[in-house]
Amino acid sequence: MGRTRWILILCAWTIVGLLFAVRRIVLVKVQGIHVSWVTVGALELVYWFVWAAYTPLVIGLAKRFPLTGPRFVPHIAIHTITSLMMAPVVSVTEHFLSRGLLWSAHITDPGVLRLLPPFAVSFLSMSFTGMLTYWLVVGLYQSIHFYQAAMERQTIAAQLETQLSHAELENLKSQLHPHFLFNSLHTIGILMQEDVDAASHLLVCLGDLLRMALERRENEITLQSELEFVGKYLEIEQTRFHDRLKVHMDVPSDLLAVYVPSLALQPLVENAIKHGISVDSAAGRLEIVAKRHNGRVWLCVRDDGPGPAPGSRLRFGVGLTNIQSRLKQLYGDESSLELIGGNGQGCEAIITLPLRRSHEDTSPHRR
Numbered sequence: 001m002g003r004t005r006w007i008l009i010l011c012a013w014t015i016v017g018l019l020f021a022v023r024r025i026v027l028v029k030v031q032g033i034h035v036s037w038v039t040v041g042a043l044e045l046v047y048w049f050v051w052a053a054y055t056p057l058v059i060g061l062a063k064r065f066p067l068t069g070p071r072f073v074p075h076i077a078i079h080t081i082t083s084l085m086m087a088p089v090v091s092v093t094e095h096f097l098s099r100g101l102l103w104s105a106h107i108t109d110p111g112v113l114r115l116l117p118p119f120a121v122s123f124l125s126m127s128f129t130g131m132l133t134y135w136l137v138v139g140l141y142q143s144i145h146f147y148q149a150a151m152e153r154q155t156i157a158a159q160l161e162t163q164l165s166h167a168e169l170e171n172l173k174s175q176l177h178p179h180f181l182f183n184s185l186h187t188i189g190i191l192m193q194e195d196v197d198a199a200s201h202l203l204v205c206l207g208d209l210l211r212m213a214l215e216r217r218e219n220e221i222t223l224q225s226e227l228e229f230v231g232k233y234l235e236i237e238q239t240r241f242h243d244r245l246k247v248h249m250d251v252p253s254d255l256l257a258v259y260v261p262s263l264a265l266q267p268l269v270e271n272a273i274k275h276g277i278s279v280d281s282a283a284g285r286l287e288i289v290a291k292r293h294n295g296r297v298w299l300c301v302r303d304d305g306p307g308p309a310p311g312s313r314l315r316f317g318v319g320l321t322n323i324q325s326r327l328k329q330l331y332g333d334e335s336s337l338e339l340i341g342g343n344g345q346g347c348e349a350i351i352t353l354p355l356r357r358s359h360e361d362t363s364p365h366r367r
Helices: 003-030 037-064 072-104 119-194 196-215 223-241 265-277 318-334
Strands: 220-222 246-250 259-261 285-293 296-303 336-341 347-354
Touching (some): 037 072, 037 119, 196 223, 223 246, 223 285, 265 285, 265 296, 318 347
Parallel strands (some): 246 285
């Protein structure tokens, strides 16, 4: 055991000894016995200091034979036998140490000597007290051990959830890069033959977008930062679709500082373009809406594509499943992701989040 634990054990038993010393001094005064309170307190502290010396042994036994697991009953028996053996030893040790203390201090006052009961009486009474003390130490150790184990499990669980969220974010980024790069490079190749300036602008936008994606390490960012990223993405997509893709954003300024999951809107926008606007030449309107809803943040990505067929089941792909899993990890039951069809005309993807602002956070992102 380290020095710090020894000091803590000694301090704990000193406090217990002082409490019992005060009790004994009061009883002596009530009985009218005129003795020094220092002497009375010292005699009481002797017993508890003996237990302080034996406490590391008791803790070692409690650690070696815990009161848990499949061997619970044998361990109970071991501690019972040990307490029956240790309590008399402590009692005898305390009795002779108290006698030795009085002898070394040359105290022969009959009033003081009356405070020490005969050996047989002391042996029996203090042995019973010693057994209770032994089980008290074992019980306290087990309680502290259970508490520490519970805290460790919570810490490990929190770390695993954080690692899982980060892993899902990295997975989402890895899905974005190859698919999006292919489409963007294909568009750039076409523009190089038609409009070099537009191709150059598209390359700059693509570089900015990839840099922003690679630099993200946080699970949550402000809605403003997420919209900036989506804006870069849409700028590239608008180059692909020319004038057909019309983007309308309805985001109140007071919601720009709320926290949202990183890369939460981009997959929804990509899904709307891929399954809505791309498959219908007459479609081209994309709406991004944010508002308060029942004390929460309500984010909606809406397209005017053909949408799912009436009566068909709306299924989540890999990207939407990933977002749903991250929402569960970050917010539990306080969040949701829904897909709503518009009876064959368009589709809505709606994210609901708890309302949390960044006004107390000076950094642009939060881990």
